[in-house]
Amino acid sequence: MNNKDQKLKNLAEIAAKNDRIPNDISNYIFTFLSKQELKIFLGFYKNALDKKRVYITTSGNLSTESLKSLKNIYKDKELIIEINPTLGAGIKIREKDMITDFTFKKYIDQTIDSLKD
């Protein structure tokens, strides 16, 4: 990683600390960064966001109790909850690059794939 990339990474980490990218940073990136550098910045920004976020997908609304349990598990993380009814039931969690899938859809897919070949 060269100096320029390191600077972009630092900038992305500072921007990810807030809910929105601060105005001075957004002005800077849109004024001074090339298209390629912007891509690199967004990559770093996504990684920085992923570090502090956990993406949870369920088939329906989570109960307060379940939500509390999840917040206990991922104490320092921001939970991003999505609802996808096609999952059937269960829960799917993505933390950085790791995906934990306890959904019924996944179970069916695995069962059917194991029946193939």
Place this chain on the structure above:
Amino acid sequence: MEILNQFGFDIKLFAAQIVNFLVIAFVFKRFLYKPLLAVLSKRKSTIKQGLLDAEKAQKALEEAESKKDEVLSKAGKEAERIINESKNQAASNRELMLEDTKKEIASMMEATKAQIELEKENFKKEAKNMSLEIAKQVLNSTLSSLFDNKEKEIIVKKSISKIKQHE
């Protein structure tokens, strides 16, 4: 002698005639008879040679005729032999070719059978996968209405407890 005289015989004339005859005979013999004989002899030998040559030619012709027949007969036999050999060879080749063709057909049949079996297996596999895929799609499309909220909640709780165990 007188009698001879009475008949007009003149001994001198007679002697002269004898001498004359001898001279003519000598001249004839010396200059005419020998060359004539030589010519005759030569002609005779020529004719003899001609006859001999004709006889030889006749013999040669007869021999040639005889040889011709022999050669023709031999050629006929040879031709017959070649034809027979060719027929035998052709029959043998035909048998071999038939045998080869039979083997080839058998081998092709085996290969085709194997191919058909393989394709059958592949088709079965494909049909199975396809039906499983359809089942998967059907299940996925009905997943949203498969569980009620209570069941969903139970499953989520179980999942969370599993996650806790992992953590």
